[in-house]
Amino acid sequence: DGGITQSPKYLFRKEGQNVTLSCEQNLNHDAMYWYRQDPGQGLRLIYYSQIVNDFQKGDIAEGYSVSREKKESFPLTVTSAQKNPTAFYLCASRKDGNNQPQHFGDGTRLSIL
Amino acid sequence: RKEVEQDPGPFNVPEGATVAFNCTYSNSASQSFFWYRQDCRKEPKLLMSVYSSGNEDGRFTAQLNRASQYISLLIRDSKLSDSATYLCVVNYGGRRALTFGSGTRLQVQP
Numbered sequence: 519d520g521g522i523t524q525s526p527k528y529l530f531r532k533e534g535q536n537v538t539l540s541c542e543q544n545l546n547h548d549a550m551y552w553y554r555q556d557p558g559q560g561l562r563l564i565y566y567s568q569i570v571n572d573f574q575k576g577d578i579a580e581g582y583s584v585s586r587e588k589k590e591s592f593p594l595t596v597t598s599a600q601k602n603p604t605a606f607y608l609c610a611s612r613k614d615g616n617n618q619p620q621h622f623g624d625g626t627r628l629s630i631l
Numbered sequence: 632r633k634e635v636e637q638d639p640g641p642f643n644v645p646e647g648a649t650v651a652f653n654c655t656y657s658n659s660a661s662q663s664f665f666w667y668r669q670d671c672r673k674e675p676k677l678l679m680s681v682y683s684s685g686n687e688d689g690r691f692t693a694q695l696n697r698a699s700q701y702i703s704l705l706i707r708d709s710k711l712s713d714s715a716t717y718l719c720v721v722n723y724g725g726r727r728a729l730t731f732g733s734g735t736r737l738q739v740q741p
Contacts, residue, residue, distance in 0.1 A: 563728050566728045617680065
């Protein structure tokens, strides 16, 4: 079955530590996205990538980094510069075309130890 | 002004009721529109796309009003399982991601 896989489901970060969230898709979608969701809030765009080896900052990119070396993979690193990383992180992908919806992985919950 | 605005609710309705949500968007160049459903502590899932002519999927009907820049979602014969947050989503086209509203929470009560 095609889909988007995020791992791990739960992640704990120590002070000063960088952590990387994995996102893999086998839908052959060109575009991939990372969002952050805080409790009771909407989704905020962190980074997005329309094509391999290219990515753009979203609305809240500070303290995060990404790479897009393969079409299937778009990992997100939460760096120590992100002082409030506790949130629900959602990865999405989308087929080319203006009328195409986004499809989401089932998310990673990140907490500070 | 937010790009996509929704009434956060909650909308508390009895089973079997009809409920409607509206969502307004600020960019008249918006090209496509969607409703997503998000259950507590889960990822958003596509409920339906919203077409210019309106569309229906079972108990759910979506409408688009470009002149007034709003979209609506109507749910008939509400079920307990419809309890969730409904996200209004707009695509402005180009290279940008979809823009999500903050959601409207629906609670269907027995």
